[in-house]
Amino acid sequence: MIQATHLTKRYGAKTAVDDVTFTVRPGLVTGFLGPNGAGKSTTMRMIVGLDRPTEGSVTVDGVRYAELKAPLREVGVLLDAKAVHPGRSARGHLRALAATHSIPNRRVDEVIGLTGLDAVAGKRVKGFSLGMGQRLGIAAALLGDPATLILDEPVNGLDPEGVIWVRKLARHLAAEGRTVFLSSHLMSEMAQTADHIIVLGRGRVIADAPVAEIVAGARGEGAVRVRTPHAERLTPAVTAEGASVTPDGDALVVTGLRSERIGELAAHAGVVLYELTPVAGSLEDAYLALTQDEVEYHAGGEAA
Numbered sequence: 527m528i529q530a531t532h533l534t535k536r537y538g539a540k541t542a543v544d545d546v547t548f549t550v551r552p553g554l555v556t557g558f559l560g561p562n563g564a565g566k567s568t569t570m571r572m573i574v575g576l577d578r579p580t581e582g583s584v585t586v587d588g589v590r591y592a593e594l595k596a597p598l599r600e601v602g603v604l605l606d607a608k609a610v611h612p613g614r615s616a617r618g619h620l621r622a623l624a625a626t627h628s629i630p631n632r633r634v635d636e637v638i639g640l641t642g643l644d645a646v647a648g649k650r651v652k653g654f655s656l657g658m659g660q661r662l663g664i665a666a667a668l669l670g671d672p673a674t675l676i677l678d679e680p681v682n683g684l685d686p687e688g689v690i691w692v693r694k695l696a697r698h699l700a701a702e703g704r705t706v707f708l709s710s711h712l713m714s715e716m717a718q719t720a721d722h723i724i725v726l727g728r729g730r731v732i733a734d735a736p737v738a739e740i741v742a743g744a745r746g747e748g749a750v751r752v753r754t755p756h757a758e759r760l761t762p763a764v765t766a767e768g769a770s771v772t773p774d775g776d777a778l779v780v781t782g783l784r785s786e787r788i789g790e791l792a793a794h795a796g797v798v799l800y801e802l803t804p805v806a807g808s809l810e811d812a813y814l815a816l817t818q819d820e821v822e823y824h825a826g827g828e829a830a
């Protein structure tokens with residue numbers, strides 16, 4: 527379990543992480559989302575002691591990372607896949623890491639197998655593609671068989687097969703009861719991987735909820751597709767209650783009213799309905815709605 531309490535990081539006048547409190551629970555995949563510059567990496571760096579909080583604290587299973595006796599065995603971390611000596615082979619890199627924690631070479635071979643690196647394990651890391659580097663970073667994170675995994679943008683640079691592999695791996699690790707914390711700036715990716723989502727925007731937590739709840743929230747704001755032969759009578763009935771109506775082919779899209787209320791108004795006006803369908807908001811819509819005011823710079827370079 528990861529617990530952040532009033533965690534804050536300031537770089538001079540810039541507040542990268544602003545009074546953040548959250549819990550990442552074991553047995554679940556928790557996605558950590560937010561636009562570029564939201565403070566995800568800074569938060570992760572503080573969790574693993576690479577950055578010191580300006581205020582507040584963060585612990586893993588109740589202990590600050592710096593106080594863990596054998597960190598590799600307790601917390602597996604992928605922060606920067608390129609932080610590997612380029613002249614070493616993948617196997618050499620993993621063996622060197624393993625030696626610092628008395629982890630047997632047998633385990634090195636195991637994680638090489640687990641991450642699909644068998645064919646390249648003897649090659650120098652220098653020639654690795656981004657995707658192979660990511661796999662090596664994940665192999666290093668798994669080395670100590672830790673109860674907690676923290677992976678910053680783990681699917682970055684992976685091909686579609688690699689993305690599915692990370693997804694399955696994350697789910698498998700969580701099913702074993704581990705705490706799995708993954709960052710991404712892609713909601714669509716997290717929707718398929720995570721059980722729970724924490725969204726950061728400009729250093730603050732703007733959502734912390736199960737994936738299903740975030741989707742349901744999007745739906746509440748969603749639209750209702752209506753087909754009727756009496757559009758001219760239904761339209762004034764719904765707009766009188768504050769809804770807006772947009773034609774969509776032979777249908778109307780009504781926003782601002784729930785389908786139940788539209789049905790009641792139609793019945794009251796004696797209007798026949800052929801269709802009354804709530805349009806499910808996608809997770810991506812929910813995410814955009816959540817973060818639209820929180821991105822540092824919008825496309826076009828205009829300051830938000």
Ligand SMILES: Nc1ncnc2c1ncn2[C@@H]1O[C@H](COP(=O)(O)OP(=O)(O)OP(=O)(O)O)[C@@H](O)[C@H]1O
Pocket residue numbers: 537540541542560561562563564565566567568569711
């Ligand atoms: N060492 C530093 N010195 C000054 N500012 C920093 C430093 N590290 C991060 N920042 C700033 O803090 C903010 C948060 O950055 P961070 O890298 O944590 O965001 P992020 O959510 O991980 O973004 P990305 O998805 O782009 O990696 C940004 O505005 C960034 O410019």
